[in-house]
Amino acid sequence: MKIKKEVTIYDLAKELNYSPSTISRALNNHKSISKKTVKLIKEAAEEMGYRPNNLAAGLRSNKSNTIGVLISRINRPFVSSLISGIENTARKAGYNVLISQSNDKYQSEINNSNALYDSRISGLIVSLSMETIDMGHFEKFMENGIPIVFVDRVPSNFNSYKVVIDNYTAGYSATKHLIEQGCKRIAHFAGAKHRNVYLERKKGYLDALREHGLPIEDKLVVNFKTLSFDEGTKATEKLLKMTNPPDGIFAANDTTGVSAIMCAKKLGVKVPDQLAVIGFNDDPISSIVQPSLSTVSHPASKMGAISAKRILEHSAQSYDADLSEITVLGTEIIARGSSLRTVKS
Amino acid sequence: MKIKKEVTIYDLAKELNYSPSTISRALNNHKSISKKTVKLIKEAAEEMGYRPNNLAAGLRSNKSNTIGVLISRINRPFVSSLISGIENTARKAGYNVLISQSNDKYQSEINNSNALYDSRISGLIVSLSMETIDMGHFEKFMENGIPIVFVDRVPSNFNSYKVVIDNYTAGYSATKHLIEQGCKRIAHFAGAKHRNVYLERKKGYLDALREHGLPIEDKLVVNFKTLSFDEGTKATEKLLKMTNPPDGIFAANDTTGVSAIMCAKKLGVKVPDQLAVIGFNDDPISSIVQPSLSTVSHPASKMGAISAKRILEHSAQSYDADLSEITVLGTEIIARGSSLRTVKS
DNA sequence: ATAGTTAACGGAATCGATTGCGTAAATTAA
DNA sequence: TTAATTTACGCAATCGATTCCGTTAACTAT
Structure with a gap:
């Protein structure tokens, strides 16, 4: 199997007789590049099969456009709907979603939070493991300006975004x-x-x-x-x-x-x-x-969507955001046969 | 909120009077660095709060250690168990998992596959959307040596790893x-x-x-x-x-x-x-x-684990692997009350 | 007509690792 | 004792973008 060399902005630059800077700006719709040139470059990029390298872009710009998710286990209805909500809104904004499950073990939660940190995620969405009490492993995120949204299972002793229902x-x-x-x-x-x-x-x-x-x-x-x-x-x-x-x-x-x-x-x-x-x-x-x-x-899916939105908003604004915003969603009693008595005793 | 500067291998190098190369090698347990030095460097790294930057490492080494997952929707029992299996085995090997859901739409599958490609995933695990017939959007993965594992909903007209049950x-x-x-x-x-x-x-x-x-x-x-x-x-x-x-x-x-x-x-x-x-x-x-x-x-979780293992194996071996390996798992009839007749008619 | 703007782009440093190649010192072989 | 290895590291290029500063040419204002 022959492995093709990937097309970079340098290849585009050479091909079109522009500098790499211009190629980069054109592809990002920078206003200082003329419409004509932008169109030309984008068409050539498409034709030559150019695909941006997120690793390179992320390294340089210090933005990975990736949301990390830290949950106990995926294969439960609430959690999978939560993630579904996260993924859908993240995707619309051009963000990727990295997942990790702690299986409700404290040590796994620590390890996974490190793994996500190492990928330089733009924000972290967490539903705490059953065991977690100490919050030390989340501090490096705060110190480095990476927003954390705690959802559903949230800590009481840690100041950050929270999305919960009124339990x-x-x-x-x-x-x-x-x-x-x-x-x-x-x-x-x-x-x-x-x-x-x-x-x-x-x-x-x-x-x-x-x-x-x-x-x-x-x-x-x-x-x-x-x-x-x-x-x-x-x-x-x-x-x-x-x-x-x-x-x-x-x-x-x-x-x-x-x-x-x-x-x-x-x-x-x-x-x-x-x-x-x-x-x-x-x-x-x-x-x-x-x-x-x-x-x-x-409202699992909705909670996921809101959590993701918090990260996106936070990333969009350069000024210091209010990290302590808490969103409380309402719930509804769904009365069914297991409790509805015909004759009340 | 003050944002701390992150610790890099250069900081470690300066602090310990070693070259960045030595730091890098020590952290990766390269054999050419003495045990003493490795220990020294690792301890200092720990103490100074060093955390590797996957973006930088991935850019240079051309390995992201990330598995991309492309499924229809997460919040279904089979799929969430599948992903759970993928995540658990990937995590053990130090790999991250990027997820994306197509919501069974062909165009979303294309867009998502591109997004995953742009993150330079080490491999892709796919369960096709309901709509997908054309496989063109997967070709760039093959051309660039990125292994694809199709799982459960697999194509018949595309040669790649497959993990299925005997339907x-x-x-x-x-x-x-x-x-x-x-x-x-x-x-x-x-x-x-x-x-x-x-x-x-x-x-x-x-x-x-x-x-x-x-x-x-x-x-x-x-x-x-x-x-x-x-x-x-x-x-x-x-x-x-x-x-x-x-x-x-x-x-x-x-x-x-x-x-x-x-x-x-x-x-x-x-x-x-x-x-x-x-x-x-x-x-x-x-x-x-x-x-x-x-x-x-x-066996959803098992299929996920096997799929992930295929990617890991493929990444481990430098030689050209046999991409056409198909794994067929058995199933069992689970007879319950809805079919077990006491008196057979 | 000349100065001041603006538009459109180029040069080159930079992000934080990895790694091929080179080298001095230490060790072993002969 | 000297040559041949081996050990333990350093140098510097490199990955593929982004972005701060220019710079040139065209354009506008007075």
């Missing part, structure tokens, strides 16, 4: 919804305490109970490690076999919400009449399970 | 499975004819019917445009309202398979006894729907 209100509303359906003893499937999303959903749950005069029982709050299906099944079994089982569950994600429904059905517990369930995220499985799982909408 | 056998086995369950009139939900995956599944379906002496009816083969849930629902409705409805459906993906189950239930058609259904992919929804959807396993 507290969502948790409150989800719980309130169950209360309105007549639930008196509502359990909660909670995630890692140090991750804002789970902490706030739990706070919303607790406050909703309090404000509606319902008792808070420690035994009804299950702390999950990974919020997996199996973990959800076990927790549900344990709850339903209590002498005084709950009549409602607010699960911090849809996976465990669905597991609760399926487990309850297997145990002969009627959903929603004996046990009402609401999840979180609006994953595809939530509308497939029978009865379909009530849930909280999570 | 024909999978289609044959899925259909045979329905036949073994007693189905006599089996419908097929088929995808775009020019995409290998759908074409071959259909071929397998047709041959299975033929070899088992079942008639082939045009009306039972539904050609889908996007294989979406709504499309599946409509098709199922139409089929079930025929005077002589099918007693089995082999759907080319799980989404339409699930839609068939749900539609049948709504119309009062018993699954699997009156209508047995099998899908394709083993998406999460397939094990959630009731009855759970029989399907064909699709």
